[in-house]
Amino acid sequence: METKLLDDCTQSIEIAADILKNGGLVAFPTETVYGLGGDALRPEASKKIYAAKGRPSDNPLIVHIADVESVNELAEDISDKARHLMEAFWPGPLTIILKKKDVVPMETTGGLNTVAIRMPSHPAAAELIRKSGVYIAAPSANTSGRPSPTTAAHVVEDMNGRIDAIIDGGPVGIGIESTIVDMTGDIPTILRPGYITKRMLEEIVGEVEIDKAIIEPDPNLRPKAPGMKYTHYAPAGILTIIEDKDEPGKVTEDVVREINRRAAEKEKTAILTTEDNAHLYQAENIILLGKEGDGKTVAARLYSALRECDALGVEYIFSESYYRDELGGAIMNRLLKAAGHRVVKV
């Protein structure tokens, strides 16, 4: 299959919208990461998405909408709290789990009776949904297991020849996937941390829990979001996080010494650090995330940094750790998964 590369002007979005209407697949930018879209109400389109990603079909897809009212066609038993979250955070990087209506096929929800719904704020995404007239089922547009794409070039790496078209909207703004909150129980529960933090949700709806299975890896706990199982977002090289045992998240002298010691022992190494700390290290490749203490810039660079390691053929990657507060919690969630939870405390 030849994959059309499109820009994000209105004419191109019309071409992409036609592809979706006809049951095809289009990758498109959102404010979080690039998505791989198909018609959410057509079982064959969802099946094609799983095939293109090489993703297990029990891992449900997020349905993207362009107007709040659309939620009433897809879901039922919508609580007041859920409505308040939509009002506060849509359009934006929040995915809400609700009880699904029959129109949403089990192929899209991975066999679950619930559906994940999100209204993206990226103008190209909103225009694509409106012009196509379909609700777009879209996982992140990476091959299953690889870091999510934050540029169209990342999507080309993974999806060229496997889907009908890719809309290039430039680099995304946020860089990590949406926060997922389950609103089907009594207490709202975060199933995947993201840019919208627990505190931000609590300001709107009061008490919020975090799915225990995503805080500490425990083989006895099964994450409620099927996609949150163990390793993920992983680069080809072996990633190890080095953390101070007394002050996790702080880049102490011990952390710097241990990272330099390990990097010196191996070949084909890379160190992931911030612009502020880069001068402290010696390695073949020093790869910069954002600024220390500025989670937004770190999140925005994280996945492209991991892909850069792959492109450089790096075999061993060493990373500092980050404070697990607010957005830092979401960054550490992705970094720990990319590392398969390989953390060395010094």
Ligand code: TXA
């Ligand atoms: O930011 C995002 O959310 C991006 C952009 C493209 O919108 N999408 C994204 O989709 O990250 P994906 O498929 O890579 O991740 C969806 C996550 C998976 O962990 C999946 O298991 C979970 O959402 N999920 C989807 N439907 C669910 C449901 N009904 N119940 C629980 N978890 C669900």
Ligand code: MG
């Ligand atoms: Mg994904």
